[in-house]
Every structure is written in C-alpha cells, then in structure tokens.
Amino acid sequence: STIVLVFEAPPNFQFDLQENQQVLMGQGIGRI
C-alpha cells in the first residue's frame, strides 16, 4: 500500500529525506 501527501507550504519548506529512505511513523521529514 502507499500513502501520498500533497500539501501547500511556504517556498522555504524543505524535505529532509533521501529517495528510497526508510522512515518511521512520527519521524520528522520536513522543516521550514
């Protein structure tokens, strides 16, 4: 299964992720 997030944010929002990175629920994945 998959979850797709689509959201609006200020231009200085940045993901702190890598492609194919494993994440856990509750882990921070983006900051402004």
Added chain:
Amino acid sequence: FSSRLKRVKFRSWFTLTSVSLIFFGVVSRNFIEDDDTREAKESQVKRSHNIGSWPLYIYSRLPLNSLSRLWGQLNSIDLPVWLRGPSFKFYSVLFGVNLEEMADPDLTHYKNLAEFFCRPIKPEKRPVDTSATLCSPCDGKVLKFGVVEEDGGIEQVKGITYKVDALLGTHDAPKVEAPPQQFDLERTEKEAHFIDLHGDIKTLTYKKEGDQSFVHPSTSRILSVSRTLVGAEGHKESNKLFYAVIYLAPGDYHRFHSPVEWVATLRRHFVGQLYSVAPYFQRTLQNLFILNERVAILGYWKYGFFSMTPVGATNVGSIKLNFDTHLATNEVYEHEIYSKDKLNEALTEKYKVQERKKLKRDTCYEATYANASKVLHGIPLFRGEEMGGFKLG
C-alpha cells in the same frame, strides 16, 4: 504400451482443457470489462493507462478486486491457537516484521493473519518529532518527494507523471454523494496522545474555543493550534504545492497517523483497481495511483491546503478511517451495512434505493466532514494521532 497411451491421452486432454478454460476466462473478463468501461464512459470518467508489455497487459486483466477480497476472507479465518505462533513468526521472518514493537507481544492473541497484519505497536516505539514541520504519517520507504510541477504534474518515476487533480479529484468532477457523517465535535471532547522525542507523553485536548476549562499543561498549545488551524496565516500566493509518496511493505506497521495538526473537511473515495503498488509496478504501470482504489482526505493546515491519500493495493484493498465509519473500500455496498449502522430511518430510506446499486468502478464517492465542528468546518487531527489503517483484502 496401453497404459502409456492412456497417460498421454489424459495429459493432452488435461492440457487442452486448462488452456481453453484460461482463454475463455480472460475473454469473458474482457467482455465484463468492456461493459464496465462503457458504463464508466457514460459517467464521463476516463480510464487511461499505458500497460506496456503483454505480461502487464494480462496482469491488468486479472480480477484483482475479487482476488483481494478472497485474500481478505482467507486471512480472516481464525487459526487454531497452537498454529498462531509459528505461522506469524514465519510471516515475520518472511517480511521482516519487528515483533519487539508490538503492543501485545503474545502471538496467540491474534486470531488470524488479518488481525496480526494490523497489530498496534507500543507508542514509545514511534516518538513524534514535534520540532519538525512535517512528520511521516506511517512506516515505509519514501519513493518520491518534491514540488508539484506548474501544470499539476507529480512525478511517479522519471518520465511518468500523473496530475494532482486526477489523484485528488476536483470540485466539478462527477461524484456520488455519500451519506453525511453524524457527529458534532462541539458536544464531544477529542483527545489525542503521543510521545515526543524526549519520551514525554503529550495529550492534546480539543474543546469549544474560549472554554477556559481546558485542563492539560499542553492546553495553551491547543489554543494556539486551533487558532492556527482556523488559518490565521493560511494561503499565501508565494506558497508551493509539495508531495511525498511513501510505500508500505507487507511487513511494515500498517496503521497511519496524522503527520501534522490539520483539519480534514472532505473525503473522496475513488473506486478503482487494486494493482500492486510495489516499486516494480510503480516504475512500469503508468497512472497507477489514478487507477487504484484510494481515499483522498482533503483539508487545510496553517499554511493552506493539506491532503493525505492512502492508496490500496492487491493484498491490502481495505482502507479504514477511525473517524469515518461509513467508509467501506473494496466492497460491494450491501444494504445490510447501512441498516446495521442504524442511521436515522429517513436517511436510511433515502439511501436504500441508491444502495441497491453496486459500487461503480472509476467513480468517486464524496463525503463532507463540515458539520463535525462549526468553528473548524471539519475534523481536527493532531500530529501523531492514529487516523486509520490498511487491512488485508
């Protein structure tokens, strides 16, 4: 020689019969599909996918929804107590399940694989990063993330994109009205618990704004949250639309939680296929996320629009939302479902006629949560709060 001759005859008969059965199966499925597609066309919903090679073409012709329902029913059969431990351990070894994290470590308490599949885990194993702007809603692998393109394109893989309005639907796309939700948060208190990175248990409580009787230390936080939720800042022209796609493998924890503080105002249930969403198919099947059964939950957060869309797959066709008991995916509407829910009679009467109709493929069923709260026009969801989960079949 005669027994050999008999064996050869039997073998050729067996081969011929099975090949013809498969062939007629595929052809009849074709006819049903064409019939469905004609119906879908009537509802002016286009279904387009680029199937590519013939193995994918044959795969796309398989009755995946029925197979998924059968898979769910098989896995809902209760196992004998003595068999539960070994079979769930075997599943855990196969798919890399971390048994240490389970809220209830006793494997015999899970009656069947379906229950084991959506097992809860210890909250302290998933601390919520309150300092981040966005948290992950679930366990999994991040396949794609980035900025939605000017023309609304989301990159599925290099060279394959799909449109955000095709994924989430638009106001004017054809939809069928689903029963309205029967709850009003003004009269109820809503609490969400989570553990932050320091291991402290946090409880967010939502009560009527201005009600000074909030009692939890983080109350001041809830007041500021509800003020921001109502959109004190809200949409700005300079904002951008971002996206992230997270794939849950079979061994992952399959409940999903709210990634931020936001308000869900609308739900769109797209009835569709149940192709596998494994990375291979994400790389090869175009428009996979537009074709598959999915539930788009739309709303807003402090920076404007916010949405979260769980997408079903062959083995996990059912998507459940804790706050939306009327949602039933990968199922044919049975009028018993409605009567069981004991909606008020007039409402049930009104929908009964509509119920007899089977769920239509490629159709969007929309329900609004607007009456959940007059202040917020939707359901407040708190970061880390469990929103629902995927179920087998």
